[in-house]
Amino acid sequence: MTEPAFTPLRSVLYMPSSNAKALEKAKTLPIDGVIFDLEDAVAPDAKPAAREAAAAAVGSGAYGRRTLTIRVNGLGTQWHDDDIAAAAQAGPAGIVVPKVNSADEVKQLVAAIEKAGAPDHTRLWAMVETPEAIFGVRELAAADDRLAVLVMGTNDLVKELYAEHVPGRAPLLTALSWSVLAARAAGVAILDGVYNDVKNTEGFLAECTQGAQMGFDGKTLIHPGQVAGANETFAPSPQAVEDARGMLAAWEEGKGSGVVTYNGKMVENLHVESAQRALSIHEAITALEADA
Known part of the structure; x- marks a missing residue:
């Protein structure tokens, strides 16, 4: 497989694919990447239409040089197979899969993506968000050359740990550090998790700085107001x-x-x-x- 050219991933924004206004908004934002979301942000009855909208957005050519990805519903859900098929045919830069727990699941997903006819440039982005994934993250990150990015799912990880969201993220530091080590050992990129309090600019910037200092390539975002801070923090000064x-x-x-x-x-x-x-x-x- 041909290695893709390096591209910045300082700011990667989740956008619900069921929201036409959000998809239009993403065309104007100075983001490095977009995750067209079919999972958490989309109600069950809206998922088929969201799937079509995400595929259309990827193929539209309207997003410039931004890195475009589609987050599908997870393994074992009723929407997963159809999501994988549609995403593979759309040919985004990445197919983001939530709750990838093992190297075996990486191989299973890669096989499914290839069977669905994804072009070579479409890579797997695996979300790391469970204790099981953390314990196996080194093997997970190195499981297949088609895996290009690890994405930390910090909200789910906090939930799984029965932990709390606190400034400084002490409950998550072991998992975050271990995941960065695994990504660097495997030669893949890694994105920090989202920051939930969109009105707390100081807290967000502090978490960006922490992530950059730890070695993350960028941060996943949930609000356009977070883009500028992530872009500045994860770029060389x-x-x-x-x-x-x-x-x-x-x-x-x-x-x-x-x-x-x-x-x-x-x-x-x-x-x-x-x-x-x-x-x-x-x-x-x-x-x-x-x-x-």
């Missing part, structure tokens, strides 16, 4: 971009000297790799925003 360029210039200039320094600090291969990654992310964001 202007200072980081300047430092990355300066470090790479110093590295090139100092080749063969044995010791390279930038701003008084020693530069090694690991610093160069980090600088190159920061610039790659910055350039991808710049290209995405230019196309908005």
